Amino acid sequence: MKLALGLAPICCAAAAAPAWAQSEPPQPVAQPATEATAPANAEPAATTTEPSGAGNQPQAEAVATTSDRESQSSSTDILSKNVVTVLLDGRIAFANGERSFVNRGLGKTQFQGTSDGKYNFTAGPQEADLIWTPRFTNSLSASVSAAYQRHQENAVDLLEAFVSFLPSQKGSVGYSVRAGIMWPEISLEHTTGGAWSTVDVLTPSAINAWVGEEVKVLGLEGTVRTSVGNSLVSLTGSIFGFDDTAGTLLSFRGWALHNEKATVFGHIPLPPLNPFITLLQQHETRSFVEIDHRPGFYGRLEWRAPSAFTAALFYYDNRADPQAFTPSGQWGWRTRFWNLGINADLGPKTRLLAQGMTGSTIMGFKTNGRRWVHTQFSSAYVSVTQTLTAKAAVTGRIEAFRTHEMGSEMSPLESEHGWSTTVALRYNLRDNLTGFAEAFNVRSRRGVRANLGLDPFQPQTVFQLGLRLRI
DSSP states (O other): OOOOOOOOOOOOOOOGGGGGGOOOOOOOOOOOTTOOOOOTTTOOSSSSOBBBTTOOOOOOOOOTTTTTTHHHOOOOOOOOSSGGGEEEEEEEEESSOOGGGGGOOOOSSSSOTTTSOOEEEEEEEEEEEEEEOHHHHHHEEEEEEEEEEEEEEESSEEEEEEEEEEEOBBTTTEEEEEEEEEEEOOOBBBBSSOOOOSSSSOOOOHHOOOOOHOEEEEEEEEEEEETTTTTTEEEEEEEEETTTTTTTTHTTTTOOOOOOOOOOOEEEEOOOOHHHHTSSSSOOOOOOOOOSSSOOEEEEEEEEEETEEEEEEEEEEOOOOOTOOTTTSSOOOEEEEEEEEEEEETTTTTTEEEEEEEEEEEEEEHHHHHHEEEEEEEEEEEEEEEOOSSSSSEEEEEEEEEEEOOOOOOOOGGOOOEEEEEEEEEEEEEEEEEEEEEEEEEEEEEEGGGGGOOOOOEEEEEEEEEEEEEE
């Protein structure tokens, strides 16, 4: 298998011109054709592993003419070492605080302290990914990834499986299509395709952690892009299914900061539920499920200025029937939200990311004119990454989050608010090995903690060392 850099992005000012408008084709290694250009201010690398979201444009491959059969044949790569990648992630963590949500608590991270809340030590593998990115023609490719995750019920489970069609652009308008199981382009902190891993930090923001655990779809997505003056504009639309339970975790657990990613066949445990909800809801949520056979949709509008500034506005509506349910106790959640993402270069070695999300989710029948569960949610963060050397970069992030419960069968004490600060160092030890050191503190107030004998206000601090190997 070909060695490549462990998730370090490429150094370029990609925002100045879209990849689909470049005269020279990019040279990705084990990545799908829909991958985006690198964020500005990133470090040199052997791959084109980039963050998704507002800072991206799909890469355009040079398409051979029909008469150039030799070139067309050379574009096919199905099973060579260049299209198979293994990604290994190991962690050492010191954490304090309450019981984690992965153990059916209300803790805000996947790590937790001792039984009395003091610091606890954890070490071992966090995740192992197998990524297959076959290329059938210069325009048609695919991305399939499966993963072992430490806290998932299945030893290995499917993450993504989609095909991408990206023909050469003719004239002023270009387009691309994706279809399959995938995460929408929302996160600014994760790579596109592959194993959907973070780039500059170990732990994503609350927004993108939630996207990873509850916003995965089976859909058909199309993008049209063109130049408007010196700027670049793209419009994306999608019809999708199999995301009817999105919102379950935000209502019953609230926001969290972690690396858990939804799998096709796995589940995420829920914390203790109130007596009414316990009679209805299975004590776990399955993120990838179709309940009501009603398609949802999302749309994304991106504007890329010539001055290394990109903004993207995203709207999502799964159109789930809040009264639909399965015999096992999985319910439809009508979830809608807006997301705004900004990616900007503040200098030759400084990159700013900012995201804000606001929305609502409802579940159940109406009692006295109100749904059983009606949760409004919002969160926002700002992060700055500073390149220190050719191998090292440091990132600082601050964020806030809240939920407000208005359901007839949910107490106002189910509402929460909190904030978090994060500092992370990324260092490229070798071409295929990246080290991380990270510390973050999260503080939140959720009234129902009192039912567990806890103070409604809970602080938690996590220190992590991580190694990420790409083979």
